Amino acid sequence: MQEGLRERKKRQTRQRIADVAMGLFMTRGFDNVTVAEVARTADVSVNTVFNYFSTKEDLFADRQDVAVDLAPRVLRERGPGESVVRAFRRDFLDALGTRDWRYGLNAGADVFARIVGEAPSLAAKLRELGEERQRALAQALADELEADPDDLTPRLVASHILNTTRLLGDYSTRRQLAGEAWESIEPALRAQAEKAFDLLESGIGDLLAGKGAGDGHEPEHQDDEA
Template identity: 60%
Template sequence: MSEGLRERKKRETRQRISDIATWLFVTKGFDNVTVAEVARTADVSVNTVFNYFRTKEDLLLDRQGEVENLLSGVVRERHPGESALQALRRDFLDAIDTRHHRYGFHEGGDAFARMLMTSRSPSLNARLREMNEARERALAATLADEVGAGPGDLTPALVAAQVSAVVDRLVTHAVERMLAGETVDAIAPGLRRQAERAFEMLESGIGDYGARHPGSPVPASAARPDGESE
């Protein structure tokens, strides 16, 4: 069903408020911007802002669902014959090569990271931790579902924890170098080599866990939202 005019206007309004809020947070610091200032700058009422965003943190973290489901989505959409780890490696290296924002390594990413790191907001820091934990849980749940792991099998959770730790460490390393003044183009070659090495180390332990072999049935849970399988 196509998006109606009312729904489109609501979506555009929500996106505009979020974009303005993010710009203010990055420019002035998260702690120094109020919801009232966001509303004034966006030319809407404070009530309108809260109609779209439950909290101030939601204004900044409007892509929370996308972040939390990133790794699990990569696994669900992996190629035939490709293991979970191979898919995650491919996606991470692609993000480095294309400078895509999904892992935080892109032009301008240093300003966003600096804003997060300088915030003294306990609620924002708690939300960031919750997002990382939710991302790891989502990956573990997807792995368990894809391989049919039993309720007592810790393997999916162990794999998810290892992958999440590697991704976090690589991203943190890249962000630290960006904050030190290096450009993404200068960082990319070394980051790619270290990412390849990190995934090779995981490969020796995780191996072909979660490989989808050609011709194997696609789990019902991996079907696309429109009902069509991959």
């Protein structure tokens, strides 16, 4: 369906407000910017801002609806015979190669992370968003598996996959925050991703098998003294 003029103008207004807000947040920090300042800079009223965004945190996470649907979409769009893990491996490596934002691998992800790190309310918002993403993927998996409501499989799989991609994104961001160039981060991140998805595919059942915690560190036994 073709977008009408009214819908296009609303979408453009929403995007302009979000872009203005992000520019202010990046320059001055989230907690140092008010919604009134965003409205004034975007040349709209405060009420208009709140017509599009329920909270100030929503101004920062303006693509949250898209972000929540990303994981279910990967599941829906997997190829014939492609497993869930292989679909996410393919999608993550594609994002890595193109530096797409969907896994936090884009240029500027370090700036985004720094703003979040300085604003507790934003950190809480993103945790909430992460939980929502996990629920959405778990529900999509449950629907495809026709799982019983008491079956933990969809939630376990969603948790394993999204925690893996989150940790890989965090690995990249930490190195960017340390001042490393993407050219040095990318090969290491790719190797870490391949290892992580291999582990998801094979499971961890054999991890440390045959190597007990005490191997090589046998305690010394002393005879009891009378």
